[in-house]
Amino acid sequence: MAPRSWGWWTEQKLDILGDYLQAFTRASKKAGETVYLDLFAGRPDNISRGRNPRLIRGSARRALETRPPLTHLRFFELESNAAKLERDLSTEYPDRANDFKVIPGDCNAKIAETLAGLRHLNMLPTFAFLDQQSTEVHWSTIEELARHKRPDKWKTEIWLLCANGLLPRGLRLRNEDIDKLVAEKMTRMFGTDIWIEALTASREGLLTPAQFRDELTNLMRWRLEQDLGYEATLDFQVTNTGGSEIFNMIFATDHWAGEKIMTDLLEAARRRQPALRRKAQLQRRQTKLEKTGIHGLFDLEDLAPADVRPAPGFEIRHQPEPPRPPYRLPGHAPRHAQDQNEAKAGS
Numbered sequence: 001m002a003p004r005s006w007g008w009w010t011e012q013k014l015d016i017l018g019d020y021l022q023a024f025t026r027a028s029k030k031a032g033e034t035v036y037l038d039l040f041a042g043r044p045d046n047i048s049r050g051r052n053p054r055l056i057r058g059s060a061r062r063a064l065e066t067r068p069p070l071t072h073l074r075f076f077e078l079e080s081n082a083a084k085l086e087r088d089l090s091t092e093y094p095d096r097a098n099d100f101k102v103i104p105g106d107c108n109a110k111i112a113e114t115l116a117g118l119r120h121l122n123m124l125p126t127f128a129f130l131d132q133q134s135t136e137v138h139w140s141t142i143e144e145l146a147r148h149k150r151p152d153k154w155k156t157e158i159w160l161l162c163a164n165g166l167l168p169r170g171l172r173l174r175n176e177d178i179d180k181l182v183a184e185k186m187t188r189m190f191g192t193d194i195w196i197e198a199l200t201a202s203r204e205g206l207l208t209p210a211q212f213r214d215e216l217t218n219l220m221r222w223r224l225e226q227d228l229g230y231e232a233t234l235d236f237q238v239t240n241t242g243g244s245e246i247f248n249m250i251f252a253t254d255h256w257a258g259e260k261i262m263t264d265l266l267e268a269a270r271r272r273q274p275a276l277r278r279k280a281q282l283q284r285r286q287t288k289l290e291k292t293g294i295h296g297l298f299d300l301e302d303l304a305p306a307d308v309r310p311a312p313g314f315e316i317r318h319q320p321e322p323p324r325p326p327y328r329l330p331g332h333a334p335r336h337a338q339d340q341n342e343a344k345a346g347s
Contacts, residue, residue: 011056013249016236016265017129017159018062023261024157025068028125033071035118035126036063037145037156039107039137041075041085059129060085064093064100072121073100074114076107108138115148122149130160134167135182139191139223146228146252155230158252162220164213171199191227195219198327206330217248221323224252232259233323236266 021036028034041060057065060075073096077085082104090097103110115122128145130137137160145156167186171178178199187193195216202212221233231254238246251262 012269013131013236013238014056014059014062016249016269017059018057018066019265020159020262021063021066021070021127023265024125024127024258025066025070027257027261029068031125033121033124035121035124036070036073037076037114037126037128038063038074038131039076039111039128039141040131040133041077041102042131043081043085059131060089061092063129064089064096069096069099071099072118072124074103074118075100076103076105076110076114078106079104108136108141111141111144115144118148123153125154126156128156128158130158132161132163134163135185135189138188142224143191143228146224146230154255154258155228155253157255157258158224158230158250160220160250160252162217162248162250163246164216164248167216168202168209168212190219191223192219194326197329201327201329207327215327217250218323219326220250221252222326224250225323228252230254231256234259234262234266236269 025034038059041058043058063070063073075085075089082102086102089100089102093100103114126149130142142158142160145158148156167182171182171186183196183199186195198207198212198215198219201207202209207215217235217237221235224230224233230252232252234251236249236251238248251258253259253262
C-alpha cells in the first residue's frame with residue numbers, strides 16, 4: 001500500500017476526526033471503555049499534496065493515538081491490504097496489540113459477525129467512521145450499526161462520507177441512459193430507490209444539479225433520523241466556489257453531548273478553512289510559476305499578507321438545519337422512504 005496524496009480538505013476531515021475522538025473518550029470516562037469501528041481503514045499513513053509533501057496520519061493511527069485511549073478498536077480493510085495494515089499497526093503500537101483487530105474483507109459482509117463478537121460490549125459508547133470513496137457502504141450495514149446498542153443506551157454514533165459531488169458524474173447524467181450499475185449501488189447505499197425521483201426531476205430540468213446533490217444529502221440525513229431514530233444529524237460539506245460538492249460528511253447521534261461537540265468542531269473547522277485554502281492556492285500558484293522558469297527568493301505563502309482575499313478554490317460549509325422529507329415529483333403522493341422496494345435495496 002504505497003502512500004496516497006491527500007488534499008488539505010481530507011487532512012482537515014481527519015483532524016476533525018482526531019479532535020472528536022479525543023472529546024468522545026473524555027466524555028465517556030464514566031463508562032470506562034469505548035468501542036471504535038473504522039469501516040474503511042485504508043492506509044496508516046499518506047502524504048500531503050503540494051510543494052513540500054509531509055506525512056499525514058490516517059484514521060487508524062489517529063484512533064490508536066487518542067487520549068484517553070479508545071479501548072476496543074476494529075479496523076475493516078479489503079483482504080488485499082488488511083495484512084499489511086495489521087503488520088504496520090502492530091509494529092508501530094505493540095502495546096495496543098490486544099486492543100485492536102483488523103477485519104479482512106468487505107465491511108458489508110463482515111459487519112454482522114463483527115458486531116456479534118462485540119455484543120457483550122453493546123452498552124459502551126460506540127463510534128463508527130465510514131470514510132467510503134463513493135457508494136461502497138450498504139444501508140443494511142448502517143442499520144446494523146444503528147441497532148447494535150442496547151435499547152436503553154444511546155445509538156452508535158456514525159460519521160459517514162457521502163461523495164455527492166461525484167455521484168451525478170458517475171451516473172453520466174448527460175447521457176441518454178444513466179449508468180445502471182452506479183444507480184444500483186446508490187439504491188443499495190440509501191436503502192431505497194426514492195432518490196430516483198430527484199434524479200428524474202434533475203434530468204427534466206425541475207431541479208438544478210446543485211439541488212439534486214443537496215437532495216441526496218438530505219435523503220441520507222432524513223433516513224438516519226426518521227428510519228433509524230437518530231435525534232440529530234449534522235452535515236459538513238466541502239464545495240468548490242461554484243457551489244458544487246466534493247463530498248459531505250454526515251454525523252448522526254442521539255446524544256446531546258455528541259451533537260454539541262461535533263457542532264463546535266465543525267464551526268472551528270469552518271473558521272480555519274480560509275487560511276488553509278489560501279495556503280494551498282499560493283502553493284499551486286508558485287508551482288505554476290516555477291514550471292515557467294520563474295523562481296522567487298521566498299515562498300509566496302510566507303510573503304502574502306494575512307488579509308489577502310483568497311482566490312477561487314474550495315470552501316467548507318456546516319449545515320446544521322434539520323433534514324426535510326425526501327423530494328417527490330410534482331403530483332405524486334407522499335411516501336415514506338422505508339416503504340420502497342426492499343428487494344431492490346438489498347440486491
